[in-house]
Amino acid sequence: MRYLFPLLLVLMLAFIACEEPASLEAIAGVEGSVNFNTSWPDSIKGAVVVVFDDELALDSVSVVEYPVFDHFITYGDPISAEAGSANYFIQLEPGEYFLMVIGFLLEPAELLTDEEKFQNIQDYIVVPENMSPRGIIVREKIVNEQTGWSVRF
Amino acid sequence: MNCQNKKPAWSWRLAQSALFLLILLSGHVLGQTETLLSGQVLDAKTGEGLPGVNIQIQKTASGTTSNLEGSFQLSGLAPGVYQISFSMIGYAPYVERDVELVVGVPVDLQIELKSNVLASPQVVVTSSRKEQDILESAFSISAIGPREIEAKSVVNMIDILSYESGVSTIKGQLNIRGTSGYTMGAGTRSLLLLDGIPMLGSAAGNVTWGTIPTSEVDRVEIVKSGGSAMYGSSAMGGVVNIITRNAPLKPETRMSTKFGVYSHPRVEEWKWRDSRGLLYNTEFSHSRSIGKHAAWVRVQKRRDDGFMELNWEEALNISAKVKLNFANAHSAAVFVNVLEDKSGLTSVWKSSANPLEAPDGSKRDRTEGTKVVLNGLYNYVYSPDVVVKTKVSGYWNGWDGYGVDPYYSRESRFYEEVQASKSWSDSFTSIIGFTLQQNGVDAQIFGQHTSSSLASFILLEKQLQQFTLTMGSRWEGYKVDGKNQDQVLSPQLALNWKPSPWLGLRISTGKGFRVPTVAEMFTSARRSIFTIEPNPDLISETSINREIGMTLLAGQIGIIDLLKFDAAFFSNRFENFIEPVPNSDAVIHFTNIADARIMGMELGLGMSAFSNLVDYKSAFTVLDPLELDAEGEIQDTLSYRHRYHWVNALGIHFLGLDASLEYRYLSRMESVELFQEIDATGQDARVPIHIWNAGLGKTYKNWHFVLRVDNVFQYYYTQLERNIEEERILTFNVERRF
Numbered sequence: 001m002r003y004l005f006p007l008l009l010v011l012m013l014a015f016i017a018c019e020e021p022a023s024l025e026a027i028a029g030v031e032g033s034v035n036f037n038t039s040w041p042d043s044i045k046g047a048v049v050v051v052f053d054d055e056l057a058l059d060s061v062s063v064v065e066y067p068v069f070d071h072f073i074t075y076g077d078p079i080s081a082e083a084g085s086a087n088y089f090i091q092l093e094p095g096e097y098f099l100m101v102i103g104f105l106l107e108p109a110e111l112l113t114d115e116e117k118f119q120n121i122q123d124y125i126v127v128p129e130n131m132s133p134r135g136i137i138v139r140e141k142i143v144n145e146q147t148g149w150s151v152r153f
Numbered sequence: 154m155n156c157q158n159k160k161p162a163w164s165w166r167l168a169q170s171a172l173f174l175l176i177l178l179s180g181h182v183l184g185q186t187e188t189l190l191s192g193q194v195l196d197a198k199t200g201e202g203l204p205g206v207n208i209q210i211q212k213t214a215s216g217t218t219s220n221l222e223g224s225f226q227l228s229g230l231a232p233g234v235y236q237i238s239f240s241m242i243g244y245a246p247y248v249e250r251d252v253e254l255v256v257g258v259p260v261d262l263q264i265e266l267k268s269n270v271l272a273s274p275q276v277v278v279t280s281s282r283k284e285q286d287i288l289e290s291a292f293s294i295s296a297i298g299p300r301e302i303e304a305k306s307v308v309n310m311i312d313i314l315s316y317e318s319g320v321s322t323i324k325g326q327l328n329i330r331g332t333s334g335y336t337m338g339a340g341t342r343s344l345l346l347l348d349g350i351p352m353l354g355s356a357a358g359n360v361t362w363g364t365i366p367t368s369e370v371d372r373v374e375i376v377k378s379g380g381s382a383m384y385g386s387s388a389m390g391g392v393v394n395i396i397t398r399n400a401p402l403k404p405e406t407r408m409s410t411k412f413g414v415y416s417h418p419r420v421e422e423w424k425w426r427d428s429r430g431l432l433y434n435t436e437f438s439h440s441r442s443i444g445k446h447a448a449w450v451r452v453q454k455r456r457d458d459g460f461m462e463l464n465w466e467e468a469l470n471i472s473a474k475v476k477l478n479f480a481n482a483h484s485a486a487v488f489v490n491v492l493e494d495k496s497g498l499t500s501v502w503k504s505s506a507n508p509l510e511a512p513d514g515s516k517r518d519r520t521e522g523t524k525v526v527l528n529g530l531y532n533y534v535y536s537p538d539v540v541v542k543t544k545v546s547g548y549w550n551g552w553d554g555y556g557v558d559p560y561y562s563r564e565s566r567f568y569e570e571v572q573a574s575k576s577w578s579d580s581f582t583s584i585i586g587f588t589l590q591q592n593g594v595d596a597q598i599f600g601q602h603t604s605s606s607l608a609s610f611i612l613l614e615k616q617l618q619q620f621t622l623t624m625g626s627r628w629e630g631y632k633v634d635g636k637n638q639d640q641v642l643s644p645q646l647a648l649n650w651k652p653s654p655w656l657g658l659r660i661s662t663g664k665g666f667r668v669p670t671v672a673e674m675f676t677s678a679r680r681s682i683f684t685i686e687p688n689p690d691l692i693s694e695t696s697i698n699r700e701i702g703m704t705l706l707a708g709q710i711g712i713i714d715l716l717k718f719d720a721a722f723f724s725n726r727f728e729n730f731i732e733p734v735p736n737s738d739a740v741i742h743f744t745n746i747a748d749a750r751i752m753g754m755e756l757g758l759g760m761s762a763f764s765n766l767v768d769y770k771s772a773f774t775v776l777d778p779l780e781l782d783a784e785g786e787i788q789d790t791l792s793y794r795h796r797y798h799w800v801n802a803l804g805i806h807f808l809g810l811d812a813s814l815e816y817r818y819l820s821r822m823e824s825v826e827l828f829q830e831i832d833a834t835g836q837d838a839r840v841p842i843h844i845w846n847a848g849l850g851k852t853y854k855n856w857h858f859v860l861r862v863d864n865v866f867q868y869y870y871t872q873l874e875r876n877i878e879e880e881r882i883l884t885f886n887v888e889r890r891f
Contacts, residue, residue, distance in 0.1 A: 021842040024869040024877065027505050028423040029834075074834045087513050089504035091836040109683065109739030141422065143506045 028138050031089040032146030034101055037130075040081045041153055044126055046108035049076040049088045054096045055133050061102070062122050073097060078108030092138045099134040101151045102127055128153050186256040191226040192262030192475050194239055201535055203241060203266060205401065209284050211236040211248070212579045215537050216284070221403055229482075230254055230537045238286075245708075246286070277371060279346070279374040279394040282383060282612065283574060288657035288704055291647030292378040292622050293721045295319075295699040295757070295772075299398075304850055305814055306411060306859040306886035308434045308455060310365045310373070310395065316800050318719075318757045318772025323793060323872045325362060329377050331776040332390025332725060335793035337685070337733055339672035339743065342390030344380065347763060348397055348488065350528050350546045353387055355566040355592030356599055357672035361550070363492050364526050366451050366472040368409070368436055370649050371398035372595055379725065381665035382625040382645030385588070385608050389665030389696050390725075397488065398438035399476045400447035406891040407438045413884035415460045418509060419867040425510045430458035432884065448475040454578070460880030462511040463497030463518060470494075482535075488528040495521045501875035502606050505836065508869075508877040515557050516601040522552025527850045538577075540585075544570040557616075558679075562596035573878035580616040585609070591764050594671055598678045602671045603676060604633045621649040623661075631668045631693075638695045641666040665696040669731055673743040683735055683827060688742045694729045702755075719757035726750050730780075732792070735826060746878060748781040767805055774798040792826045793872070795819040795842075811850035818843055819872075828874040842870045844879065 004108065052071040060066040076088040104111050104128035111117050111124055129149040136144050194206040202223025209216040210230065219225045240246040244266040254260060277287050277294050284820045287294060295317050307313055319330045321391070326335060332342040338359045343354045345360045353360060359782050380388035413432030433456045434537075440449035450473040459465045470870045472490040480486070498518040503510040510671045511518070531543040546568040554560040572586030587609040595601045608629035615622045630640035645663030652658070655788050669691040702721030710716060715883050730749040735741045753776040761768040776798075778791035797820040805812045819842040848861040864881045871877055 023843075023867075024505075024508070024838065024840060026420045027835060029504075029506055031504065031506065061217070074831055074836065089506060091505050091831075091834050093834060107738070110737075113735065113739040114737045144423075 006109065010121065026032075026141040027091050028094055028140055028142055028144075029089060029091040029098065030097070030136055030138060030144040030146060031087070032083050032149060033087045034079070035085045035150040036045070037150050037152040038082060043105055044103040044153055045106055046079055046081050047079045047086075047101055047103045047151075048108055048112070049079075049090065050100050050102055051075065051090055051092065052133075053095070055098045055135065056100070058127050058131055060126055061100075061127050064120075064122050066120060066122070075112070078112065080108075089143075094138050094140045097136050099136060099140060099146070100127070100131060101149075102131075103153050188227070188230045188232055188256055189228050189259040190230060190237075190252070190254060190262070191224070192264060194223045194225070194241075194264045194266060195721075196244075197265035197267045198830075201808070204403070204689050206239055206241045206244075207284070209238045209240070210537070211238055212582065213537050213576045215534065215540075220489065232256055237262070238284075239266060241266060244268055244649065252525075270372065277374050278396075279349075279376050279392055282349075283582070283824055287852070288651055288655075289621055289649055289705055290657070291621065291649040291659045291661050292376055292380075293319075293659075293700060293702055293719070293723070293728075294377070294757070295375045295719075297373040297375075299371055302373075303366065304811060304848065304859070305487075305855070306850075306861065306884070306888075308432075309362050310367050310370065311360075311362050313373070314375070314393065318800060318818060319356065319755050319774040319798065320375060321795055321819060323800060324876070325360065327360065327393065328794075329375065329391035329393075330723065330725075330753060330755070331778050331791070331794040334732065334778075334791060336673070336743075339676060339733070340667075340670040341387060342667060344388035344392045345723055346382050346384070346392060346394040347526075348486070348528060348530060348547075349394060350530075350544050350570075351384070351387070351401045351568060351590075352526070352548075353551060355548070355564045355604070355671070356562070356594035356596060356602075357670055361492070361524055363468055363470060363494055364490050364524055365395055366397065366453070366470070366490065368407070368438065368453075369397050369449060369451055369472070369474070369855055371396050377721075378661055378666040378700050378723070379645075379696060381643040381667075381696075382627050382663050383610060385610075385629050385643075386606070386631070386667045386693075387629055388693075389667050389698075393695065397474055398449070399486075400442065400474070403440035405439070407436070407888060408891075409436045409886060409888035411747065411884055411886040413457075413459065413882050414885075415534075416867060416881040418880070419506070420869070423489075423507065423509050425462060426505065427549050430460055430880075432457045432882065445478045446476060447478075453644065456515065459497065459878070460882070461497075461499070461502075461509045463499035466496040468492060468494035473671065476710055483531075485529070485531040487530075488526070490524075490526040491684040492524045494524075495519060498556065499876075502877060508875075509880075516556070518556030518558075519677065520552050520554045522550065524551075525549045535862065539573065539575050542570075542572045542574075544568070544572075560597040562594070562599070564592070564594040564596070566593075567591045569672075584612040590844075591673070599671055599675045600677075602634055602675060604631065604638070604671060606631045606668075613841070619651050621651070621743065623647040624747065625648070625663075629666075633671070633674070639668055641693060641695070650829075655705060657706075659703070660701045662697070662699045665698055665725075666693055667731070668693045669743065673731055676743075683739055685733070685741045691731060692729055692744055692745055694727055694731050694745065696725050696727045698725045699723065714761045714763075714765055715759075717757075717759040719755070721755045722753075724750070724752045733826060746780055748779060749779065749785050749789070751776055751778045753777060765805070766807060769804070770802045772798075772800050790824040792820065792824040794824075795821075796823060809851060809853075811848075813830045813846075813848040813850070815846040816844070817846075825874050837874060840870050842872075845867050855890045857888040857890070860884070860887075 051073040054071045076090045079086040105124045128151050165810050194203045202369040204221045206219040237249045314320050321328045323335045327343040329343045339357050359705045365520035376392040380392040403408040411434040415430035436453045453470040457466045470492045474488045477485040498520050501507040503512045526545045529545045533541045548566040551563045568590045574584040576582045591605045593603050608625040612625040626644040628642050631638040643664045647661035650658045674685045676685050700723040705718040708715045727749040729745040733741050734744045755774045757772040759770045780789045782788050799818040801816040803814045830837050846863045846864045850859045861884050864879045867881045
């Protein structure tokens with residue numbers, strides 16, 4: 001009985017020692033806002049800011065054979081249709097990226113959470129008329145702030 | 154906006170019948186005085202009389218408490234031989250054996266109780282609805298005494314509960330052994346009782362912790378085995394019973410002020426305000442006896458800036474309890490609580506780069522509301538062997554949300570319970586009772602709905618030498634909007650074996666159930682990018698719980714003054730488990746999962762050593778929460794459950810100072826529903842939880858001071874997606890007693 005307490009304590013400490021404390025820390029990424037210059041076409045149900053690791057050929061993005069997923073990194077939270085402007089923030093590891101805004105022909109949440117539809121996303125996207133991908137550099141623990149981005153569908 | 158709460162006519166008839174029964178019974182007891190038992194309880198060390206000692210005649214429902222001088226008197230017991238137990242927080246329980254009572258021969262006892270530094274109570278009431286030695290309970294129970302509550306000087310009771318074995322909290326939602334998970338506040342599997350009366354809201358079945366008068370709490374009992382057989386729906390994962398103190402016989406006034414300062418974020422980039430956030434809490438309470446009766450009243454005002462932008466809170470809380478002692482046979486208590494509160498309202502952070510700020514556009518989101526609780530208890534000792542207890546409760550809650558998405562909600566709940574206990578012999582007792590509950594809600598996100606339930610329960614307890622066999626069952630029927638929703642029979646069987654005065658072994662099994670709440674069935678709302686839609690086809694969930702465990706309580710082993718060790722293995726198998734699940738269209742429905750299982754193990758240790766210089770409490774819980782398919786194959790890990798949970802508290806009592814150190818560890822949340830981790834970017838990362846707290850307390854004459862630092866190392870973590878939790882806060886509490 002006298003060894004019960006120290007034994008338990010040692011076991012617990014050994015258990016915890018296997019797992020390093022990992023308090024959340026400052027992160028890196030990109031943030032900004034997107035202004036939508038005109039009213040949204042009825043066919044477009046929403047939009048999203050997408051991050052790629054290379055600049056894509058805009059006129060080929062919706063072509064099924066074009067290797068969009070080879071360069072896809074992540075995307076921001078969906079933007080509802082009819083929004084005049086929307087803020088975005090995307091957490092990223094340090095590196096060089098290209099941002100694009102793309103419109104969706106389906107409800108964004110439906111498209112982004114349905115794995116099958118997501119894999120065929122090129123069937124459901126529209127590139128804004130005046131889209132110009134933004135090249136950014138993300139540094140450690142620093143959030144890259146982007147301003148003055150206007151798009152038109 | 155009017156709350157629709159139509160009481161069925163049959164409920165009134167039942168209530169009237171119960172009242173009539175009580176009136177009938179009340180006439181029978183007058184004039185019964187056959188034997189006389191009196192005496193005095195003294196502190197073994199100082200020889201002074203001990204007030205407030207709980208004196209219980211074992212195997213009967215009779216008992217009393219000692220007065221200011223430690224004296225007590227009981228009359229009207231049937232002639233016979235009795236075992237009489239004496240218990241009080243801070244003292245080792247004592248049983249005076251073979252006390253023979255004869256008509257016309259008064260018996261006078263002189264009892265001395267030895268102080269006991271183990272802060273946790275060793276006598277509990279919740280699991281069997283009557284006073285019981287914790288070693289004789291057939292269920293896993295942990296108990297928190299007033300000393301532990303005072304040492305932490307907490308404003309909110311949930312801050313204490315999250316340091317108990319197997320108990321975790323997510324955004325104020327209680328989780329016992331992982332049964333509740335996180336249900337967006339729409340339902341819970343852990344029942345909260347205040348003095349034995351359910352305190353869950355009517356629509357969502359959630360807890361408003363602000364209505365609990367923390368400074369007036371005498372003790373808290375946590376029953377971690379399924380409690381549906383005794384307490385019905387919502388108790389399938391366990392029961393927390395908060396027991397408020399009765400007013401002492403000596404008049405007492407307490408004034409206390411707590412002042413706290415939040416640290417600036419350790420991460421410079423997260424700083425969102427120039428000045429530090431502050432916390433103020435001021436309380437005034439007065440208690441006194443009024444003839445044979447006693448009462449306390451408490452007023453509390455608090456303002457908390459919070460550590461996040463929308464984490465602020467303001468509240469005014471007035472509560473009172475009156476204990477009426479009409480005669481030996483009759484006693485009653487009335488508890489009232491009025492809470493007016495305002496608080497910021499947030500669902501997610503602005504971003505992981507600014508986790509303490511509110512999203513743009515929702516910085517003014519807030520809620521304001523008023524909650525009223527009115528509880529009444531009436532105890533009637535019909536004879537030394539028969540006691541009837543009646544409980545009634547009313548709860549009204551109205552709140553409004555302001556900001557981007559304004560909303561309103563009104564809800565009410567009425568609860569009635571009558572319970573009769575009978576001791577058939579020294580070794581056989583029974584408890585029967587019925588409860589009635591009516592709920593009404595009128596809320597923007599739920600609509601207008603009513604629900605009601607009627608239940609009856611029976612508990613039989615038979616002692617066979619060292620064994621205690623407990624059998625119980627509860628039948629409960631539910632209606633929602635006037636239509637029959639479900640009716641369930643929940644049996645329970647448990648066996649306790651106490652082979653020695655220091656060891657108790659237990660095994661139990663039972664069926665639990667929970668009917669879906671109105672919120673789970675009818676919520677229609679939007680949460681971040683997800684939409685929640687109603688599911689009126691939800692059906693009740695059921696569970697089969699099993700547990701085997703042991704409790705060891707021993708004293709004076711070398712340098713160890715007292716040692717308590719508890720171990721339990723448990724399993725809960727659920728059918729039609731209700732969880733919020735997003736579908737492929739990102740629409741969340743509360744859905745019945747066909748099969749789920751939570752198995753686990755819990756080890757608990759409490760000890761004091763070196764002549765009470767040091768005390769230590771530790772508990773480790775491991776869970777395996779799984780979703781299964783119809784064939785019993787593992788599908789997934791259930792969301793919002795920590796697999797490992799380890800809590801520790803070390804106390805050192807030296808030179809009149811009480812120093813404390815606490816550590817809480819929970820493993821990383823393995824599974825969530827809404828925002829998954831993205832390995833490529835580090836987004837929505839989840840980490841294990843390591844929290845350290847430290848405190849220093851000092852009592853000087855009538856003053857009591859407590860200095861505490863919570864989250865000493867400013868460790869940041871999330872449990873719920875996109876919600877950071879806990880900032881370091883330094884608090885100083887001063888209390889003066891008159």
